[in-house]
Amino acid sequence: MDRIFAGIDSGTWTTKAVVIDDEANLLGSLVERTAADLAGAATRAFEGALQAAGIEREACGAVWATGFGRANIPFADGTRTELDCHARGVHHHVKGAVTIVDIGGQDAKVIRLDDRGRRLSHKMNRKCAAGTGSFLEEMALRLGVPIEGFHDLAAGFTEELELGSFCTVFTGTEVLTSIRQGKNPADLARASYRSIVRRVLEMDVFEGAVVATGGVVAHHPVVVEMMEEAFGGTVVVPPHPQEVGAFGAALACLHEIGSVRKGDAP
Amino acid sequence: MKRRVLESTASLKETMVGYYLELGQAAATKSAPVAWCTSTGPVEILRALGYRVHFPENHSSMMGAARTANDYMTKAHARGYSQDICSYLTADIGAWLAGETPFSAFGIDEVPKPDVLVFNTNQCRDVRDWYEFYGRTWDVPVIGVESLHMIETVTDVQVDAIASQMEDLVPTLEEIAGTKLTDDRFGEILDLSKECVDLWKACMAMAASRPAPLTFFDGTIHMGPVVTMRGMPAANEYYRLFLAELQQRVDDGVAAVEGERFRLYWDGMPVWGKLRELSELFAELATTVVASTYCNSWIFDALDRADPFRSMARASLELFIVRSDTPKESYVEQMVREFSVDGIVFHDSRTCPNNSNCRYGMPERLRDQLDIPVITIEGDQIDLRCYSSEQTRTSLEGFIEQLEERGRTAESAGG
Amino acid sequence: MSESNRVVAAADVGTECVKAVVMEEGVGIRGRAIVPTSGYFQHRIEEALDQALDEAGITRDDLTALTATGFAAECVPDAVSIAGETACHAAGAWHHLQQAMSIIDIGGSDPKVVRIDDDGRILDTKLVRRCAIGIGTFLMFTARHLDVHPTKLQELAAEADNPAPIGSYCSVFSEVEILEQLRDGARREDIAFGTMRSVAERIYEIGGLREPVVVTGGVAEYFPGVLKSISDLTGFAVEAVPEPIMTGALGAALKIL
Numbered sequence: 001m002d003r004i005f006a007g008i009d010s011g012t013w014t015t016k017a018v019v020i021d022d023e024a025n026l027l028g029s030l031v032e033r034t035a036a037d038l039a040g041a042a043t044r045a046f047e048g049a050l051q052a053a054g055i056e057r058e059a060c061g062a063v064w065a066t067g068f069g070r071a072n073i074p075f076a077d078g079t080r081t082e083l084d085c086h087a088r089g090v091h092h093h094v095k096g097a098v099t100i101v102d103i104g105g106q107d108a109k110v111i112r113l114d115d116r117g118r119r120l121s122h123k124m125n126r127k128c129a130a131g132t133g134s135f136l137e138e139m140a141l142r143l144g145v146p147i148e149g150f151h152d153l154a155a156g157f158t159e160e161l162e163l164g165s166f167c168t169v170f171t172g173t174e175v176l177t178s179i180r181q182g183k184n185p186a187d188l189a190r191a192s193y194r195s196i197v198r199r200v201l202e203m204d205v206f207e208g209a210v211v212a213t214g215g216v217v218a219h220h221p222v223v224v225e226m227m228e229e230a231f232g233g234t235v236v237v238p239p240h241p242q243e244v245g246a247f248g249a250a251l252a253c254l255h256e257i258g259s260v261r262k263g264d265a266p
Numbered sequence: 267m268k269r270r271v272l273e274s275t276a277s278l279k280e281t282m283v284g285y286y287l288e289l290g291q292a293a294a295t296k297s298a299p300v301a302w303c304t305s306t307g308p309v310e311i312l313r314a315l316g317y318r319v320h321f322p323e324n325h326s327s328m329m330g331a332a333r334t335a336n337d338y339m340t341k342a343h344a345r346g347y348s349q350d351i352c353s354y355l356t357a358d359i360g361a362w363l364a365g366e367t368p369f370s371a372f373g374i375d376e377v378p379k380p381d382v383l384v385f386n387t388n389q390c391r392d393v394r395d396w397y398e399f400y401g402r403t404w405d406v407p408v409i410g411v412e413s414l415h416m417i418e419t420v421t422d423v424q425v426d427a428i429a430s431q432m433e434d435l436v437p438t439l440e441e442i443a444g445t446k447l448t449d450d451r452f453g454e455i456l457d458l459s460k461e462c463v464d465l466w467k468a469c470m471a472m473a474a475s476r477p478a479p480l481t482f483f484d485g486t487i488h489m490g491p492v493v494t495m496r497g498m499p500a501a502n503e504y505y506r507l508f509l510a511e512l513q514q515r516v517d518d519g520v521a522a523v524e525g526e527r528f529r530l531y532w533d534g535m536p537v538w539g540k541l542r543e544l545s546e547l548f549a550e551l552a553t554t555v556v557a558s559t560y561c562n563s564w565i566f567d568a569l570d571r572a573d574p575f576r577s578m579a580r581a582s583l584e585l586f587i588v589r590s591d592t593p594k595e596s597y598v599e600q601m602v603r604e605f606s607v608d609g610i611v612f613h614d615s616r617t618c619p620n621n622s623n624c625r626y627g628m629p630e631r632l633r634d635q636l637d638i639p640v641i642t643i644e645g646d647q648i649d650l651r652c653y654s655s656e657q658t659r660t661s662l663e664g665f666i667e668q669l670e671e672r673g674r675t676a677e678s679a680g681g
Numbered sequence: 682m683s684e685s686n687r688v689v690a691a692a693d694v695g696t697e698c699v700k701a702v703v704m705e706e707g708v709g710i711r712g713r714a715i716v717p718t719s720g721y722f723q724h725r726i727e728e729a730l731d732q733a734l735d736e737a738g739i740t741r742d743d744l745t746a747l748t749a750t751g752f753a754a755e756c757v758p759d760a761v762s763i764a765g766e767t768a769c770h771a772a773g774a775w776h777h778l779q780q781a782m783s784i785i786d787i788g789g790s791d792p793k794v795v796r797i798d799d800d801g802r803i804l805d806t807k808l809v810r811r812c813a814i815g816i817g818t819f820l821m822f823t824a825r826h827l828d829v830h831p832t833k834l835q836e837l838a839a840e841a842d843n844p845a846p847i848g849s850y851c852s853v854f855s856e857v858e859i860l861e862q863l864r865d866g867a868r869r870e871d872i873a874f875g876t877m878r879s880v881a882e883r884i885y886e887i888g889g890l891r892e893p894v895v896v897t898g899g900v901a902e903y904f905p906g907v908l909k910s911i912s913d914l915t916g917f918a919v920e921a922v923p924e925p926i927m928t929g930a931l932g933a934a935l936k937i938l
Contacts, residue, residue: 012860036828036863068656069864083664106857107657118675119668121633124661127644127654131853138822144720168853169815173790176696180722180753336848340914344888349810349850651849656861 004060005258006049007249008042008076009085010034010069013105013133014215016246017045019053019060022258024092024251028053029243031215038069046075062257066249068106078253083111083122085248090211091117092251093238098209101200101235102245103216103223105133108196110204123203131168132196133216138168139192142175143185151220154189161191171195190222197226211236218242269549270522272484274508281504282490286372292318293378299443300380302400304393305493306563306585307386308411308432308578310459313497314452315443320378321494322396326354328368329361330538330648338364339649352392353617353649359399381442384435385410388588390620407442409435413582416590420583428579453571455497456578460569465505466492467565472512473556474605477521478529479512482555483545484522486536492564523554528669531601532558534613535621535647540655547659551666557605559586559598559623587620591628595635602636608669611662612642616652639672641665687745690733691933692726692760693769694718694751697789697817698899700927701729703737703744704934712737713927718789722756750933752790762937767795767806769932770897775801776935777922782893785884785919786928787900787907789817794887805889812851813883817900819852823876826859827869831903834873838906841874850883874906881910894919901925 004027009016011034018029030048034041042065050057065076066085086102091113100111112120125132140147161183164171171192178188196216210231212224218241227235238244292298301317303309305324312319329335335353338360343349345363347356361367367377383397383406394410401408411431414424436447469488472479480488488508495501515522530548532555537544548555566581586594601607610632612624619625629640643661646652686706693700696718703712714732716725730747734740749757750769757763770786775797784795791814796804809816824831845867849855855876862872880900884907894917900907901921912919922928 012857036826036869038864068660068860072864081660081664081667083660084667106860116675118671119664121639122641122661122664122668124657127652127657127854128851131856134856141719167812167851169812169851172818173696173814176752176790179720180756182721182756185720340882340886343886344890346888349812349886651851651854654854654857654861656857 003258004053004055005250005253006046006060006063007085007246007251007253008046008063008065008067008073009082009243009245009249010038010042010065010067010073011105011215011245012068014242015041015045015067015069016243017042017049018243018246018250019049019055020247020250020254022254024254026240026247027055029240029246031242034069038072039074042069042073043075062253064249064253066245078256080249080252082245083109083119085245085252086213087111087113087117087119087248088251088255089244089248090213090238092247094209094211094236096209098211098236099204099206101210101212101227103132103196103200103212103214105215106131108132108200108203110200112204125199125203128167132199135168135171135196136192136216136220138172139175139189142172142179143188145185150189151222153186154193154222156186157190158184159187160194161187163191163195193220193222194226197223197230200227201230206231209236210234211238213238213241213244215242269481269545270520270524272480272488272508272511274488274504274511277504277507278488278490281495281500283372284500285491285495285498286369286374289318289320289378290369290372290374299382300378301439302380302383302397304385304389304410306388306582306587307384308435308582309496310452310455310569310574310578311432311435311439311447312384314447314455315439315445317439317443318378319494320380322358323354324490324494325368325377326358326648327538329357331541332368333539333650334368335539335648336650338366349617349649351617352390352396353646355392355396357648358396362400379404380406382406382439383408384439386413386582387411388413388582388585390618407438409438411435411582413588415588417583417588418590418592420580424583425576425579428583429575432575432578452574456569456571456574458499458502459496459566462492462496462501462505463564463566463569465502465509467562469505469509469512470557470561470565472509472516473554475516476529476606477519477523477526478554478556479515479520479522481522481545481548482532482536482558482561483541483548485558485561486538486541489561489564521554523549523552525552526554528553528608528666529556529606530554531556531598531605531607531610532560532613533598533610533623535560535615535618537613537645537653538648539650540645540653543655544658547662551663553666555611556607557601560621563587591626594623595628595632598632599636602638607638609639609641609665611665612640614642614644616644616646617649618647621647639665639668687938688737688739688743689934689937690730690744690747691930691937692730692747692749692751692754692757693927693929693933694722694726694749694753694756695788695899695929696752697821698926699725699729700930701726701733702927702930702934703733703739704931704938706938710927710931713930715926722753723758726757746937748933748937750929764933764936766929767793767803769929769936771795771797771801771803771932772935773928773930773932774895774897774922776931778895780893782895783890785890785894785896785911786898787817787880787884787896788898788929789821790814792816792884792887792898792900794884794889796889796891807887807889809883809887810850815852816880816883817898819855820876820880820900820904822852822856823859823873826856826863827873829869834876835904835906837870838873838877838904840870842868843871844878845871845875847872847875847879849879850886855879877904877906878910880904880907881914884911885914890915890917892917896921897925897928899926
């Protein structure tokens, strides 16, 4: 029988779980809101992913965790940083040297891989520019629309507005000022996306193949278009971009123990 | 995998407490003149004139290590000293406003009041602003040396410019001390000071051994005497003992970090309030931080009794902090080779721009020139509001994973 | 209502709430309303004014004049004047206490310290540093992370044993600190209190406080823990004015009454 592995990415906003087989096929996944109980969210996400895969808990060989709460998941058999997991997850789907841009709830990361998928460098956003996904949530709240409707709102833009990218608090005030001036909410929604993209652009030099991952990319595809415009090239989005970290954790599991056990097996 | 504690630490404490008590007593009983001096300032002149010397930077780093600094800074901010300027300054002034000092642990209830404050702006302008506050508060003279910066190669003209400023300090310092500077005494102090920095340099060089017998974090603790006691025989006694212990560790193959796999260079200030956390994190990762710009900043090779003022001036201009990026980069390159370094950590210290060498593209240049992984972490020397444990941990763990992969591929390529 | 009395209304349009008062000459406040700010200010302003007029039992036509203050004062239609926030808070606080004092105005954003003399004239004004502008909003976000209604954050904080160290001067940094505290098992009560203490520190750092110290604005209304912490830091008695959240609107109304 196939051996099963799972990965959990415990992020600040959402917890992602992924279940794979020993050929790295994705069998099931689930995204849960993290809230205050990291372990609880991880359990719910894991159980949900198992259910989606139609797999019993006992059949799962090992679970590895990554992300903000990786050390808080009592049932995890191992941990890796999200830098490692995003690298693994992306390299599985996109071969060759790439630059990964991961945009999560609280931070953005840029990870460079060589043609064999080895990490060359990583950068995290400046502390001041923290709050990426959470920034969009705050802007949606300010504009009085649910976050689910934010992307559609931005699609109806009429004018390109400029918002700062240095600090989300400053940018938040700019948005309020624009609302006061009666600016179009659609234009402000689009400017909020552009502010996030600019923050990412300030982090590194982007050359060659660029891959985007993370919850923001998954739910707000306009961010990818804006990045393409800025880089003047294609930005590849792997399947299930929000779950890439969790997928990478499951792959780490498979690579690190799967192969050893495989060798041990008769 | 764990950190090993150095046995000399007990003697270190004794040595430092001895120094603090002598200083505290001089201030309390007026038995000797008291000067405040910047940590890379002209301390040898002061000692030769019989001053007991207090180093406010040391005082602030103690508050940082005790994690009390942030309690005090707000008081200085409320007086108009910004959150963006040196946190050593804001913590120290804040503590004074609060009427508290970490010296109370040694029974010294107030910071030793100076008869004169002596700066060298080779570090930054903030040291002078810091001293001016106390100069105004106590109506005490603030004198010193205005340094040169961004030096490519140290020239005689530059040395003269600094040496003459140092000589100009003497009449004022003599008058306050009520004594004359003699060649003999000055020469003796310079000899002691030179021996001290040579011993310190030898201690730091021990970490070139594999495995390293000490870490950067040990260095930040054991540097107390070389920062505050140059020119005092007790400092040299201590470093002879410390050096012997390190040599013994090297001879016995004892590692500071068990199972040392990776060796890093640290550029920038320590994060005083997180020394333990970071040192434990690196130990967990079986990684030794073997060398640093910071600990090496108290090596003054040029000191020479034959030409006291000019040699002091030269030593202060040869310091890393006053150099342009080209000599800085050559220095780091040399360290990377001598200490067999696998990666470089840059600490971007929010309120200490002059010790944050990552802000003008140096990490990227070194990465490309030396083919070495680099990482920058954000923080501050003592203002913990600027430091995120979470972000730092993830970034450093991720960095070590990157070194692992690099090592693995190198192995498979080699085998 | 006597025919001869002037009746005025004022709207204080802040970043978190729109406050409206209806005042009658010689009588005082007759109606008031607080509406959370969201989306377009104009809509919330209409709601707030309508509610306050309803409470007063009058209509728009009965008003002698309407004035506006606050972040989005210019969004108030038909306002005869726009009054500066600082002046309105000073006027509102002086109306209650009629003495020289330091006023701390803490609303959704831009907290400030205003000192006035015995006659209510402004001596000086100091703003919080730019990184800490979003203090009131930060408390709202904390409530969200702790999963309580903002007005319940104070109750939570009252149960704190060991306030969590939330130290950042920047509300973005602090939000991450809160998440880390939660992850590392800190009690919600302690985080709630720690957050309030952190706000108090930012206020204290503005400097320039002299006794007596009073507090105006929405934070004083909903998060009195902040006042206690400011008092602990300064050693001064720190009291809220009556109905602190209405101070700006009250001051604005007084100016045209």
